[in-house]
Amino acid sequence: MVIKQNPLYREIIEGLDWNLLDTSNHSQSNYKKLPKKPRAYLLIACSSDNGITENEILRTCRLSSGRNYCSELERKLGITLKRMDESNTDGIGSHYRYYLANREDAQKVVNLILSYENSLLTDSDISQILALYPIKAA
Template sequence: MVIKQNPLYREIIEGLDWNLDASNHSQSDYKKLPKKPRAYLLIACTGDNGITENEILRTCRLSSGRNYCSELERKLGITLKRMDEPNTDGIGSHYRYYLANKEDAQKVVNLILSYENSLLTESDISQILALYPSKAA
């Protein structure tokens, strides 16, 4: 998986530890995020690596990974870039989704922040936004 190479992915996603039962942290250290902001955060922090439906499913342990991308587009009025990518088993394909620019990433961050216990710090937000180019004029 390409996104595993992204240090921001490791810091934000693995650091939050979605499954607290296997964590070294207590329940008071990290409250479990609801599935939507969890998926949105994953999408936002992948930068130009993007994310596939299957990666959302495996990483967040959610079903219907593409639904979270589609919902972001509807809620925020943005269009995610898509690239059709063959599955590793050679059977079929899935889309790899990308946020287009910094402005779209900011909209996603604002949506994540609207959820209670979003766990995003100013440093996290700066790192996420630094992954994206500014919108072309």
């Protein structure tokens, strides 16, 4: 997996958000483990236009089906994730790379993450995520 340039994405990949967070990086106290769904949604939101594969979601979030979380985002938020079909490295089969189309969709995902009780996103985190996406053309 290629580590993206976004610092928040790197923080997630390194596992800092999955357990107790360093309070110097975030304003909230009393951190609890981030639940699976917002964990997957956050990873998708932070992947920018590079996107994220089903396999990366599985490995990073330790979930059973990365595809289900992408489909659930689409259903819940009324958005359509962009998909790119990629061949597996072993040459057998393929998988999708999913990514958000624009800032409006990213904002919807952020709002969904914030709706969870244990959301750990700060204003700075939200700004970093939204800055990754173009504004939707009128």
